[in-house]
Every structure is written in C-alpha cells, then in structure tokens.
Amino acid sequence: MEQSFIGLMTDFGEDDFFVASLRGVIANINPSAHIVDITHRVSPFDIAAASFILRSCYKYFPAGTIFLIIVDPTVGSSRRILLAETKRYFFIAPDNGVLSLVLEEENRIRLRELKNKKYFLPELSRTFEGRDKMAPVAAWLSKGVSSNEFGPLTSEYKRFHVQRPELEEGEIVGRVLYADRFGNLITNIPESMLKLLQNETGLESFVLNVGGKEIFAFGECYSGVERGMLLFLVGSLGLIEIAARESSASRKLKVLSGDEVRIVAVERPGTSESKQKRQKRFSRKKIRFYVFI
Amino acid sequence: MEQSFIGLMTDFGEDDFFVASLRGVIANINPSAHIVDITHRVSPFDIAAASFILRSCYKYFPAGTIFLIIVDPTVGSSRRILLAETKRYFFIAPDNGVLSLVLEEENRIRLRELKNKKYFLPELSRTFEGRDKMAPVAAWLSKGVSSNEFGPLTSEYKRFHVQRPELEEGEIVGRVLYADRFGNLITNIPESMLKLLQNETGLESFVLNVGGKEIFAFGECYSGVERGMLLFLVGSLGLIEIAARESSASRKLKVLSGDEVRIVAVERPGTSESKQKRQKRFSRKKIRFYVFI
Amino acid sequence: MEQSFIGLMTDFGEDDFFVASLRGVIANINPSAHIVDITHRVSPFDIAAASFILRSCYKYFPAGTIFLIIVDPTVGSSRRILLAETKRYFFIAPDNGVLSLVLEEENRIRLRELKNKKYFLPELSRTFEGRDKMAPVAAWLSKGVSSNEFGPLTSEYKRFHVQRPELEEGEIVGRVLYADRFGNLITNIPESMLKLLQNETGLESFVLNVGGKEIFAFGECYSGVERGMLLFLVGSLGLIEIAARESSASRKLKVLSGDEVRIVAVERPGTSESKQKRQKRFSRKKIRFYVFI
Numbered sequence: 001m002e003q004s005f006i007g008l009m010t011d012f013g014e015d016d017f018f019v020a021s022l023r024g025v026i027a028n029i030n031p032s033a034h035i036v037d038i039t040h041r042v043s044p045f046d047i048a049a050a051s052f053i054l055r056s057c058y059k060y061f062p063a064g065t066i067f068l069i070i071v072d073p074t075v076g077s078s079r080r081i082l083l084a085e086t087k088r089y090f091f092i093a094p095d096n097g098v099l100s101l102v103l104e105e106e107n108r109i110r111l112r113e114l115k116n117k118k119y120f121l122p123e124l125s126r127t128f129e130g131r132d133k134m135a136p137v138a139a140w141l142s143k144g145v146s147s148n149e150f151g152p153l154t155s156e157y158k159r160f161h162v163q164r165p166e167l168e169e170g171e172i173v174g175r176v177l178y179a180d181r182f183g184n185l186i187t188n189i190p191e192s193m194l195k196l197l198q199n200e201t202g203l204e205s206f207v208l209n210v211g212g213k214e215i216f217a218f219g220e221c222y223s224g225v226e227r228g229m230l231l232f233l234v235g236s237l238g239l240i241e242i243a244a245r246e247s248s249a250s251r252k253l254k255v256l257s258g259d260e261v262r263i264v265a266v267e268r269p270g271t272s273e274s275k276q277k278r279q280k281r282f283s284r285k286k287i288r289f290y291v292f293i
Numbered sequence: 294m295e296q297s298f299i300g301l302m303t304d305f306g307e308d309d310f311f312v313a314s315l316r317g318v319i320a321n322i323n324p325s326a327h328i329v330d331i332t333h334r335v336s337p338f339d340i341a342a343a344s345f346i347l348r349s350c351y352k353y354f355p356a357g358t359i360f361l362i363i364v365d366p367t368v369g370s371s372r373r374i375l376l377a378e379t380k381r382y383f384f385i386a387p388d389n390g391v392l393s394l395v396l397e398e399e400n401r402i403r404l405r406e407l408k409n410k411k412y413f414l415p416e417l418s419r420t421f422e423g424r425d426k427m428a429p430v431a432a433w434l435s436k437g438v439s440s441n442e443f444g445p446l447t448s449e450y451k452r453f454h455v456q457r458p459e460l461e462e463g464e465i466v467g468r469v470l471y472a473d474r475f476g477n478l479i480t481n482i483p484e485s486m487l488k489l490l491q492n493e494t495g496l497e498s499f500v501l502n503v504g505g506k507e508i509f510a511f512g513e514c515y516s517g518v519e520r521g522m523l524l525f526l527v528g529s530l531g532l533i534e535i536a537a538r539e540s541s542a543s544r545k546l547k548v549l550s551g552d553e554v555r556i557v558a559v560e561r562p563g564t565s566e567s568k569q570k571r572q573k574r575f576s577r578k579k580i581r582f583y584v585f586i
Numbered sequence: 587m588e589q590s591f592i593g594l595m596t597d598f599g600e601d602d603f604f605v606a607s608l609r610g611v612i613a614n615i616n617p618s619a620h621i622v623d624i625t626h627r628v629s630p631f632d633i634a635a636a637s638f639i640l641r642s643c644y645k646y647f648p649a650g651t652i653f654l655i656i657v658d659p660t661v662g663s664s665r666r667i668l669l670a671e672t673k674r675y676f677f678i679a680p681d682n683g684v685l686s687l688v689l690e691e692e693n694r695i696r697l698r699e700l701k702n703k704k705y706f707l708p709e710l711s712r713t714f715e716g717r718d719k720m721a722p723v724a725a726w727l728s729k730g731v732s733s734n735e736f737g738p739l740t741s742e743y744k745r746f747h748v749q750r751p752e753l754e755e756g757e758i759v760g761r762v763l764y765a766d767r768f769g770n771l772i773t774n775i776p777e778s779m780l781k782l783l784q785n786e787t788g789l790e791s792f793v794l795n796v797g798g799k800e801i802f803a804f805g806e807c808y809s810g811v812e813r814g815m816l817l818f819l820v821g822s823l824g825l826i827e828i829a830a831r832e833s834s835a836s837r838k839l840k841v842l843s844g845d846e847v848r849i850v851a852v853e854r855p856g857t858s859e860s861k862q863k864r865q866k867r868f869s870r871k872k873i874r875f876y877v878f879i
Contacts, residue, residue, distance in 0.1 A: 012767065031620075039310070126819070131646070180309045221370055236420045236421030331611070334600050334601040355610075355613050358610075517663075529717065533709075
C-alpha cells in the first residue's frame with residue numbers, strides 16, 4: 001500500500017498561518033508527500049460537520065491515503081490523538097468523535113494512540129498539536145514508517161450517537177444532517193428507504209415535510225422544477241436532499257442541521273399529506289431501519 | 294503534448310466535500326496528475342463570471358493543461374458534457390455557455406460530447422456529474438488516453454452573446470464585465486480602443502462615465518492617486534479598469550457587472566464631458582469594434 | 587540547496603483569476619515546482635498582517651523554499667521588487683515592509699533588486715507585477731537559475747517599526763499583534779517575559795488587562811476553562827494569547843490588532859490587580875526587553 005497522499009481537513013480557515021505551518025512541516029519531513037486539501041473551512045469546533053464531510057468523500061481517494069483531521073476544540077488537554085488504520089486508509093485525528101461516521105462504515109480497524117515523541121517536532125506547544133504532533137506523524141507515515149512505531153494499540157474511541165431514520169406507520173422520519181454551500185439540505189434518509197415505503201404502502205408518490213412546509217416535487221435533478229422552487233431528490237451521496245433550483249432551500253425553509261424531516265407516501269404526485277392521512281391503513285408495527293447515515 | 298496538469302474551476306466553494314471528492318477521484322485514477330486550482334469560489338451558477346475568469350488566466354498555463362470547469366446549474370438534465378480540444382489545451386465542461394469566451398479566442402477547436410461510460414465512475418448520480426463523469430475523464434485524459442475515446446465529435450455548442458464595446462460619435466460605449474475581490478471594475482474596453490478614440494478626435498485626454506459619475510483621473514497604476522480616490526487605468530488584461538486606490542470602486546460607485554461605461558475624449562485632463570460635448574465635431578458614422586471582450 | 591518549493595502568499599483572495607494566473611505562470615516555466623499556498627486571504631493591502639503570518643510559519647518549510655509574497659498596494663509605482671536570500675530561504679516581495687519581521691529574525695541576508703527583464707514575462711502590465719515579474723522569477727529560481735542573475739545587490743529595504751513589549755515597575759506592557767480566525771488575540775509578549783516578571787516581583791500568578799477588562803484565568807490550553815470564558819495562555823508561537831474557549835475573544839473584548847495589553851503579577855491566582863497595586867514595592871528602573879515580536 002503506497003502512502004504518499006495526505007488528505008488534510010481542518011477548521012483553521014485559510015486566513016492565518018495555521019494550514020501553512022502544517023504544509024511546511026509535512027514538506028520538510030517528506031518532500032514527496034502529496035498534500036490534498038479536503039477543506040479547511042469546517043465551522044470552528046464543529047465535529048459533527050467534519051465527520052460528515054470526511055465520510056462523504058474519503059472513499060474516492062487512492063488506497064493508502066492518510067487523512068489528517070484537525071478539528072480539535074480540546075487541543076492540549078488530556079484527550080488522546082488516534083491513528084486508525086483500515087484496509088485502505090489511515091486516519092489521524094484527536095479522539096473527540098470526529099471519526100465516528102467513517103469508522104462505522106469500516107470493519108477491521110486497527111487503532112493506536114499517538115505517543116512516540118520520536119516522531120513529533122522537538123518543541124511542543126500546548127495549543128497546536130496539529131503542527132507539532134499530528135502533521136509530523138502523517139509525514140513520517142507517508143514516508144514509509146510502520147504504523148507500529150507511533151504508539152500502542154488501543155480499542156476504545158469516542159463516538160457520537162448517529163441519528164438513524166425510522167420507517168413507522170407509513171411514514172419515514174429522518175433528520176437534516178448537513179446544509180451545503182448551495183443551501184441544499186442533506187438528510188439521513190437513504191434512497192432505499194423510499195422503496196421500502198412504497199412496498200409497505202403500495203403508493204408510488206411522496207410528499208416531504210420539513211420546517212412546517214410540504215414539498216410535493218420529487219425530482220431527478222436540481223433543474224427539474226422552475227427557478228427558485230423547492231424540490232427533493234436523491235442526492236450524490238444516495239441520500240434524500242431538499243433543494244431549491246438555483247436558490248437556497250436552507251434559507252427558504254429556515255431549516256438547519258438536526259431538524260426533522262418526514263416523508264409520506266401519497267396516491268398521486270402533488271396531493272397533500274393531510275388529505276391522504278385520513279385514508280391511511282398502515283400497519284402499526286415500527287420498523288427500525290439501520291443505516292449509517 | 295504532455296497532459297498532466299488539470300486546472301480545476303468550480304462554483305462549489307471550499308466548505309463541503311465536493312472539491313475533495315473531485316481531487317480524490319482524479320488522484321485515484323492518475324496519482325501523477327497535477328491538480329491546479331483556478332478557483333472554487335465562482336458565485337453559484339454564475340456562468341458568465343466563470344467564463345470570464347477562465348478566459349483571463351488560461352493562456353498562462355502549460356501546453357497540455359486540461360481545464361475542468363464545473364459550473365453546472367442544470368446538472369443531471371439532458372444538457373451535454375463537452376470536451377473541447379484546441380492547439381494547446383483541453384476543456385471539459387457542461388454545454389451551458391461557460392466556454393463561450395475561451396472558444397471565441399481559439400480557432401481549430403475539436404469538440405466532442407463525453408459519452409463513453411467506460412471512463413465514468415461505475416455508479417452515477419444525477420446531481421454530481423463533476424465527480425462521476427467529468428473528473429474521471431480529465432484523469433484518464435491526463436493519463437494519456439486519446440481524446441477520441443471519450444465520445445463522438447460534435448460541432449454545436451451553447452454560447453452566450455458577447456457584449457462588445459462600440460466607438461460612436463467620439464465616444465466609447467462599453468460595459469463592466471467583472472468586479473474583482475478588490476472592487477476593481479473590469480470593463481470590456483481594450484486599451485487599443487482608446488487609441489482609436491484619440492485618432493478620431495485628435496484629443497489626448499479622457500473622461501470616463503459610470504454609474505452617473507465622471508472620473509477624470511486616468512492613471513498608470515492603482516497608487517497614482519490619493520488613497521480612496523477613483524481612477525481608471527489599463528488593467529492587467531489589457532482592458533480598461535475602474536479602481537479606487539486601496540478601496541473598492543464597486544462599492545463607491547454602486548456599479549456591478551453589466552453596467553454601462555462611457556469614455557469621451559477631452560482637450561485637457563480633468564475637464565468635464567459636458568463642457569466638451571458642445572464643441573463636438575465628430576463624424577456621425579458608427580464604428581463597430583469587434584473585440585472578444 | 588534544493589529549490590523546488592514555492593510558498594505563495596497574496597492578498598488576492600481566491601475568487602478571481604489572480605492566483606490561478608500565478609500558478610499557471612510558474613507551472614509553465616517549471617512544471618516540477620511544488621507550489622504551497624500559505625494564504626491568499628490577507629486583508630487587502632495589510633502589510634503588517636502579511637508580515638506576521640509569514641514570520642509565524644516560514645521556519646517550518648524545507649530549506650530552499652522560495653517565498654513569493656504579493657501584498658502590494660503600490661504595484662506599478664517606482665517601489666522596487668526584492669529578492670532576499672538567507673541561509674535557508676529565498677523571499678521575493680515588493681519593497682514595502684512586508685519582509686520586516688522575517689528579516690529581523692535572520693542574519694546574513696543577501697538582498698537584490700529584481701531587474702533582469704530576461705526572467706520576466708515578455709508582456710508587462712503595470713497592475714499585476716506578481717504575474718509578470720515576481721512569479722516568473724520564482725519559477726526560474728526554483729529551476730536552478732542563480733540568484734545573481736536576477737538583479738544587482740542592494741542593502742537598503744523598507745521596514746516598519748516593530749513594537750516591542752516592555753517590563754516596567756512590575757508590569758508588562760505589550761500589544762495585540764494579530765487576531766486569528768478563531769478570534770484569539772496574539773500579543774507581542776513572549777513566554778520568557780512572564781518568567782522575568784516572576785523573578786522581579788517574587789509573585790507567581792498573573793492578571794492580564796486588555797480592553798478595560800481583567801482576565802484572571804491563565805491556562806495551559808484553550809479548554810482549561812468553561813465554554814465561552816476568557817483566558818490567557820502561551821500560544822503556539824511562544825507568545826501570550828488571549829482566548830475564549832470555543833468562542834471569540836476578539837468579539838467578546840472588542841479588541842483589535844495594536845491594542846494595549848498589560849500583565850501584572852499578583853499573589854494568588856484570581857485576585858485583582860487593583861488590590862495588589864497598593865502593595866507594590868517594585869523597583870522604578872525601567873527594563874527594556876527587546877524581542878522581535
């Protein structure tokens with residue numbers, strides 16, 4: 001497994017000397033490393049967003065890529081720094097939950113605690129362990145140093161509770177996970193769940209409820225409706241997304257990450273949930289549908 | 294023609310997982326490709342601005358550079374994806390007009406429609422064809438796959454109407470094309486047109502009218518006037534620019550892309566157009582001056 | 587000394603075609619150059635901030651790195667362009683003070699004025715000398731052209747006055763140098779000065795005064811206090827920083843670069859300066875403490 005790509009994600013922004021310091025440290029240790037920026041614009045301290053962004057792109061990277069994830073509100077405290085090794089990738093991150101979504105998708109994870117000072121910078125600060133510990137380790141790892149070298153195996157790591165959508169009484173109840181730059185609202189509802197809903201209800205069409213509004217248009221692409229109109233569709237991650245054509249669904253709906261989303265099946269496209277509700281003859285049994293967002 | 298540089302421009306911003314996904318896909322197919330970011334901060338869906346940015350920098354890149362332009366409001370619709378090949382460069386972009394300004398500057402363009410699924414990702418989404426189709430094709434192309442492979446030749450492509458400045462009755466009438474990060478207003482008026490105006494009128498000096506204001510200072514560089522003062526000058530693209538020293542002309546003038554700009558020749562620097570107008574003895578014939586912005 | 591890394595810092599932002607033009611010019615001259623972005627988000631024309639950012643990260647880069655610093659409000663005027671060569675690095679920048687902080691940290695500097703048109707682009711604009719002169723020179727230098735080639739030696743360069751903290755009557759008086767993306771306020775007071783203050787006063791604890799407020803919490807890391815609380819600590823540059831846990835000290839305190847910061851020694855942590863002041867028995871001699879920020 002070649003190890004020369006380093007995928008870099010931080011909440012440092014790009015205004016200061018922080019990211020440049022990381023790049024310098026890595027280049028100094030391994031001039032052949034290919035640094036690939038994931039993003040440096042995670043909202044400060046937003047571990048959940050960072051976890052979602054990583055989960056949404058890491059599989060596209062070459063085998064051997066080392067992901068260096070520095071979103072670290074408790075930097076310098078006793079929180080540990082982890083090196084996680086999966087079949088294809090390495091992840092270096094503080095043990096604060098930021099790897100939750102990625103590690104739920106992987107099996108056979110080898111976890112280590114980064115401890116070996118030999119691979120840290122000689123002078124250590126308490127407030128920039130990304131520069132002083134994590135970046136040098138990523139660089140040495142990319143240079144071929146064996147992962148055993150960096151610290152002892154460990155089995156525990158912090159993870160946050162992953163909200164899963166539910167299918168219940170002919171209704172999917174999910175959540176908004178992420179609002180992207182365009183204002184598209186990505187939910188935790190996978191495409192496959194719509195098919196389950198169709199099977200259960202025998203109905204073909206859907207209405208989506210979010211932020212007190214009903215959305216009737218279920219499209220195949222963003223431009224399937226008039227400019228500015230709301231629609232929902234299967235997004236590029238295979239998850240249901242709420243969008244407004246060439247506009248921001250997030251702003252239009254005043255909806256944010258964590259807000260509830262409900263999808264019901266209806267007889268004809270464009271009919272309202274309320275009318276349909278009365279005719280519902282759905283089983284009362286509650287189906288839990290486990291998806292890693 | 295070596296083909297290892299991939300110039301990447303999108304309107305994805307840098308907050309999300311979109312650009313990272315593109316970088317991952319390319320690195321996975323061709324680890325030796327050099328990805329060079331042009332910008333990812335085109336205003337969402339602003340095809341005209343994207344076209345202008347590309348036109349303003351592409352000629353500085355090495356021969357063989359593959360430009361991957363993903364500003365794509367109608368992603369997933371029936372709009373085609375194009376591969377344009379010129380003498381020195383390749384351009385991959387949706388067929389939505391974003392290549393208008395570049396292709397007007399080039400002759401001998403070979404156009405293809407990207408169709409060969411062999412070079413797409415195995416799983417295709419409807420909302421992220423940049424990741425699933427365009428990035429992989431760029432990567433394979435950079436690896437040396439012949440452009441014939443990607444799809445059939447085509448001759449038509451969407452282009453938008455290019456506004457050209459006019460020289461008419463001793464007056465240049467043009468438009469603001471672009472406001473840059475500093476608030477400088479770049480017009481579609483080339484330096485050469487000022488010389489035509491001088492020849493026609495026999496007058497040496499100029500006054501520029503924009504947003505209901507007259508600007509008298511015609512400088513050689515931004516610092517040619519007092520701090521905050523408005524001036525106009527020949528910018529780095531050879532086009533007339535309106536600027537305010539260490540300040541924003543766009544904000545001062547409340548002028549945006551598309552707004553009209555007029556330049557008249559006057560006898561002495563600093564004199565007003567209105568005084569001069571009465572003395573005009575200009576021919577009435579209308580000269581159309583074709584410049585690609 | 588290998589010379590293939592080019593560290594790029596500008597105030598161009600990332601929205602326009604400016605940075606892309608630089609990257610293209612460099613890639614065209616030396617396709618093997620490794621361009622490493624420092625930042626392009628320096629506030630327009632903010633020479634002091636640019637100088638501070640550069641000073642805060644340059645030492646982490648590999649020997650031979652060429653730093654190309656384009657923050658250039660007087661571009662196109664008669665201001666010179668400099669090439670500074672130190673034991674480990676090269677710096678190319680306009681002669682406007684932007685190298686002040688770096689060059690104060692270095693000895694044995696060889697300075698040249700960039701003059702040799704052979705290494706400029708054939709067509710020169712007056713408003714984008716970064717693209718037309720500085721980037722090509724960086725690229726040729728990275729390709730191995732000797733620095734003698736680019737222009738004659740010079741000894742003078744513009745530098746700005748560097749504010750130094752003072753230790754006086756049991757009190758450190760310093761300044762805020764920089765507010766980072768998190769709102770942390772980085773001062774010009776080095777850790778070592780706290781020790782001097784302890785020695786002089788025999789007192790162990792400190793209180794920091796800034797913006798009319800007293801801060802009592804002196805921590806080891808940002809998470810050493812409750813969320814939102816103000817503290818001060820030794821930051822990653824070895825300088826005293828004022829922070830608010832997972833919040834912005836800059837916003838909370840309404841304090842900016844240049845504002846005064848005072849630190850006094852007190853008997854017990856958490857006691858106020860005013861109570862202590864009366865008991866002061868400090869020597870009246872004024873100690874000047876020279877630190878390059």
